[in-house]
Amino acid sequence: MTDRYAVFGNPIAHSMSPQIHAYFASLCGDDLEYGTVLVPAGEFAKQCDSFFSHGGRGCNVTVPCKLDACAYADELTPYAQSAGAVNTLKLQNDGKILGDNTDGRGFIADLKRLKLYPEGKRILLIGAGGAAKGIMHPLLEEKPAAVTVVNRNMDKAVELAKAYGKEVTVCRYDELKAEYDLVINATSSSLNGALPPLEDEVLRAASAAYDLMYKKDGVTTFTQHAIELGVTDCHDGFGMLIMQAALSYELWRGVRPDAGKAIAHFR
Numbered sequence: 001m002t003d004r005y006a007v008f009g010n011p012i013a014h015s016m017s018p019q020i021h022a023y024f025a026s027l028c029g030d031d032l033e034y035g036t037v038l039v040p041a042g043e044f045a046k047q048c049d050s051f052f053s054h055g056g057r058g059c060n061v062t063v064p065c066k067l068d069a070c071a072y073a074d075e076l077t078p079y080a081q082s083a084g085a086v087n088t089l090k091l092q093n094d095g096k097i098l099g100d101n102t103d104g105r106g107f108i109a110d111l112k113r114l115k116l117y118p119e120g121k122r123i124l125l126i127g128a129g130g131a132a133k134g135i136m137h138p139l140l141e142e143k144p145a146a147v148t149v150v151n152r153n154m155d156k157a158v159e160l161a162k163a164y165g166k167e168v169t170v171c172r173y174d175e176l177k178a179e180y181d182l183v184i185n186a187t188s189s190s191l192n193g194a195l196p197p198l199e200d201e202v203l204r205a206a207s208a209a210y211d212l213m214y215k216k217d218g219v220t221t222f223t224q225h226a227i228e229l230g231v232t233d234c235h236d237g238f239g240m241l242i243m244q245a246a247l248s249y250e251l252w253r254g255v256r257p258d259a260g261k262a263i264a265h266f267r
């Protein structure tokens with residue numbers, strides 16, 4: 001039987017994952033099926049049970065099911081544990097379901113592809129939602145000089161930083177100084193064409209800006225603003241999307257597809 005994979009979420013029709021994984025399969029010479037599963041509210045476990053009992057080997061999980069996937073997994077990787085969310089499930093040989101979170105490692109892999117190395121850098125992380133939580137652990141593994149989290153809702157920022165002790169500091173938007181090398185937008189502001197309430201001088205002083213959100217033309221509201229302020233190295237999250245997918249593929253099939261080729265193909 002052909003190995004089955006899928007992405008679970010709601011909505012799901014817009015997802016690029018089927019195209020990305022079909023392309024990976026063609027690069028790796030694999031014969032597999034990758035579909036979409038629209039998950040009605042409250043039915044994640046039911047849909048997963050049915051998928052895994054009908055040839056499903058693994059799946060990606062997107063909004064709003066990442067917490068449900070975390071609860072569904074029998075075992076979690078340290079990345080899924082620290083993120084408190086799962087974007088990849090794998091049926092293991094012992095029948096147990098492993099939950100991983102490849103978003104953060106995908107983000108780091110993309111930074112490195114772009115020759116943006118976090119080691120020794122002062123980093124400002126804007127946002128304290130699911131994506132910010134997912135990237136914090138892999139980001140700290142890169143040994144940055146400092147990481148500051150800023151978020152409108154301070155309680156969420158404090159909660160996120162708490163797990164990491166002194167390594168991470170929390171600031172209010174109006175307290176930030178112009179002292180960061182890399183500014184990462186992990187808010188969903190660009191989705192609505194908005195900007196986080198960051199003073200221009202904080203962004204202007206940075207040498208690089210990265211927006212986790214991605215757009216077809218590669219320019220988001222946030223990166224457009226950074227470009228206008230003179231920041232030379234600006235990137236959207238499309239590379240991260242491909243990289244996290246490549247890491248899921250590797251978890252399932254033991255081979256990492258050429259993500260660089262896929263980025264060039266889809267861009």
Ligand code: NDP
Binds near residue numbers: 190
């Ligand atoms: P959540 O809904 O969990 O969190 C949203 C965050 O955005 C919160 O910190 C919220 O702040 C903040 N926010 C929203 N609007 C604004 C605004 N106008 N000004 C300031 N802050 C704002 O979303 P996620 O963390 O899951 O996703 C964040 C982004 O990351 C999305 O754009 C998503 O598309 C992207 N993403 C990209 C991936 C990729 O592969 N490239 C993978 C995963 C996510 P507050 O708490 O104060 O409301």
